[in-house]
Amino acid sequence: MLGICLENVRKSTPLVHNITNYVTVNDVANVLLACGGSPIMSDEPEEVEDITAICSGLNINIGTLHQRSIEGMFRAGRRANELGHVVLLDPVGAGASALRTRTARKLMEEIRFDVIRGNVSEIKALALGSGTTRGVDADAADTVTEENLEAMVEFAKSFAASTGAIAAITGAIDLVADDELCFVIRNGHPGMSRITGTGCQLSGMTVAFLAANPENKTEAVAAAVCAMGLAGEIGFASLRAGEGNATCRNRIIDAIDQMDAEVLEKGAKYEVR
C-alpha cells in the first residue's frame, strides 16, 4: 500500500511551498524533484500568500528562522489553511532557543497542521515544555528504544490527539502516529545522523506525499518516512572505499529518484500498533 503513495506523488507532481532554512534548502528542492514533486521556496511576507495559493502544500521549517521569515510562516500558514492545503511543521531546534520554542508553539496555536515532524527532543519540547534539545540533534536521553517503545507509542498518539496533527517522530526508530494508530518504522541507517538535512528533506517530501494522498494521510506520512529511511539504507550500501557522508548525501537523493513502488513496498520495515 505504501508503494501506491509514492506512485500518486509521481502521477500528480504536487507543487510544494517551502519556508525552510538556508542550510539544507538545496537538498530539500532536489529530493522533492526526486520523489516526483516540484519545489518552490519563498519566505518574503509580501508574496508568501500568492506563492502558497498556487501550491498543493506548505512545508514550514524553523531551522534558520528570523523575524521576516517568521512573519512569512504565519501569513502562508493562514492562507494554506483557508485553502485547505496540507501544512507541515518541522520545529528544528525547538527547545534550543526561547525564540524557536515560542515560535513553534505559536504556530501550533494559530495554524492547523496536518503533520508535525521532528526528533524526540523537539517534539518533547513542544509537548511537555521540557525536553533536552542538544542543538538540532536529539539528546541521547530522548531516544526511542525497544525498551521505551510502548510508552513512546502512547506519547506519539497522545501528542497527535492533543494537537490534531499526525506526529512523525524520527530517530533510530521512527514513529508516525495519529490518535488511534502508530506506524513503528525500522528503516534507516545510523550514519544518516552524520549527513545534514535528512530530516529537512523528509519534511519536504512528506508534504508531497500528503498532497498526493489526501484520503490516506497517516499512511502517506509513513510512506515518506519509510522511503527516506530506505533511501538511507540504499545510499550507505552503495558507498565504495573512501566515500563518506558527502557522497552518501547524494546517493540518498539518488535512491529516492530511482525508487519505485515495488522497491518501497519490499523495503519498508514497519508494524502498526
Added chain:
Amino acid sequence: MLGICLENVRKSTPLVHNITNYVTVNDVANVLLACGGSPIMSDEPEEVEDITAICSGLNINIGTLHQRSIEGMFRAGRRANELGHVVLLDPVGAGASALRTRTARKLMEEIRFDVIRGNVSEIKALALGSGTTRGVDADAADTVTEENLEAMVEFAKSFAASTGAIAAITGAIDLVADDELCFVIRNGHPGMSRITGTGCQLSGMTVAFLAANPENKTEAVAAAVCAMGLAGEIGFASLRAGEGNATCRNRIIDAIDQMDAEVLEKGAKYEVR
C-alpha cells in the same frame, strides 16, 4: 566559434557579482568556477555598489527575493549600468506572485539588461502580462516545440527588440535571440528538469561568457546555453546504475569544469534563424 567564447572566459577569469536565491547559490558559485569565472555573492544594499564595482558583470536572480535583496538589486544594477558592466536578469517565478512580476518589470524599466534569461512562462509573464507560470517551472502549455518554433522565434526576437536585451528562453528547445537573429539550440536532456538550479547556473555562467566576450554578445550567450545543455547530456550519459538526479547535478558541473573549446564546438547543436 562558440568554443572561443569558452576559451575567453578561461583566459580572463571574469569576476561575477551574484544577487541570487539561497536555494541554488552554491551550484551557481561552483559552475562559475568550473567555467573559468570567479563568483562573489552579496545582496546587502549597503555594500552591493562596492562589490559590483570590482566585478565585470552582475547576475540578478529573483528566485528568493525579499525586501532587502530587492533594494540591493536596484542599487547594484544602477551602479553596474554606470560602469558599463554586463547585467543579466533571471526572473525566476515571474508570474507566480505579484511581487515577482512587479519587481522584474520595474527592474526592466530602471536597469539596462544585456540579457534576460528565463523559461517561456516567465518571459511571457514579462512580455504579455499573461503567461501561466506554474511555480518556478514552465507550464506545459508554454513549451517551445517544433510546431510553434517559427512563432516562438519571432516572439523571442520581438521581446529582444522591445527590451533591448538578448532574450534567452530555455526549455526543451532553447532560443537565444537579439532583434535580428535567433540561435535555436537543441542541446540538453529532459532529466535536467529534475535537478534544481540548472537555469540559475546557466544565468551565472552567461554573465561570465558575456563579460569575456564583449564583442560577440549574442554568440556568447548562445555558447553558454549550448555549454550548459551539453553538460547535461554528458552528465546524464555518465550515470551508473542506481545514480540519479543528485549525482547528475555534480556531473553537470564536472562536465563544465572538464569542457574545452573543442568539446563545446563539436557538441553544440544549433542553427541560426
Added chain:
Amino acid sequence: MLGICLENVRKSTPLVHNITNYVTVNDVANVLLACGGSPIMSDEPEEVEDITAICSGLNINIGTLHQRSIEGMFRAGRRANELGHVVLLDPVGAGASALRTRTARKLMEEIRFDVIRGNVSEIKALALGSGTTRGVDADAADTVTEENLEAMVEFAKSFAASTGAIAAITGAIDLVADDELCFVIRNGHPGMSRITGTGCQLSGMTVAFLAANPENKTEAVAAAVCAMGLAGEIGFASLRAGEGNATCRNRIIDAIDQMDAEVLEKGAKYEVR
C-alpha cells in the same frame, strides 16, 4: 600529535554555532559532521545568545553579511566571550567592500577572537588597511611563496601578537601562527581554488578542533588546516576520468569523514618556525 587533535574532536563532538554565508553553509555543516563535530546555524539577533550558550564554539564568517546578521555576530560574539567559548573570525572579502572591512575591524575591536582565518589579501586588509582583495579570492600579488616566506612568517606572528588571536593565513602555503611560533603547512591541491567554500569549511572545522583541544590551541588550528589540505589531496587523487570540481567537493568532505588520526599524522606536511 596532530592526529590526537582529530581524535579529541571525535571523542567530544563539539557543538559549533555558525553565523555564516548562505553560499557554502551546507558544506560547512557536512564537514563539521564529517570531522566529528555538530553544527547549528543561526543569525537572528533575538536568538543567537541562546544558541551560542548551548555550544562550545562560535564561527563568524562575513561571506554574505547583512545588517541583521551583523547584529547577530556582535551579540553572539559577546556572549561567547562571556562564556569563555572559542570564537573564530573568517573575514571573507575584507577589503572588497567598505562594509566588510569596517565590520571585520569592529568585530576585532569588540570581540576577543581565538583565531582569525583568511587568505593573505583579507588578512592584509585587516592588518594594514591596504591589501588588494579581488572579490573573495586572494590577489596573486599577495601569495605566500618560498621567496617571501620568511617575511610572511614574521607578518603572521606579528598579526597574532597585535590581535591576540592565532593567525591562520591560507593559500598555496598555509601559515598558522601565534606570537611565538608559526606552522608552515604544505598540504593542499591547487585545484581547491576551483571549489567554492573550502575556506569556509576549514573555518567551521577549526572551531571544532579548538573546542576539543583547549590546551593546545595553535596545534589544534594547525591540525585542522593540515586535515583540510590533506583532504584536498585525497579528493583530487580520487577523481576518475570526466570528474571535476563538483565531485571533488564531495570527495574532500568524504576524506574528512574517513580520516583517522594515523592518516592525518602521516599525511600532514609542516614545519614549525
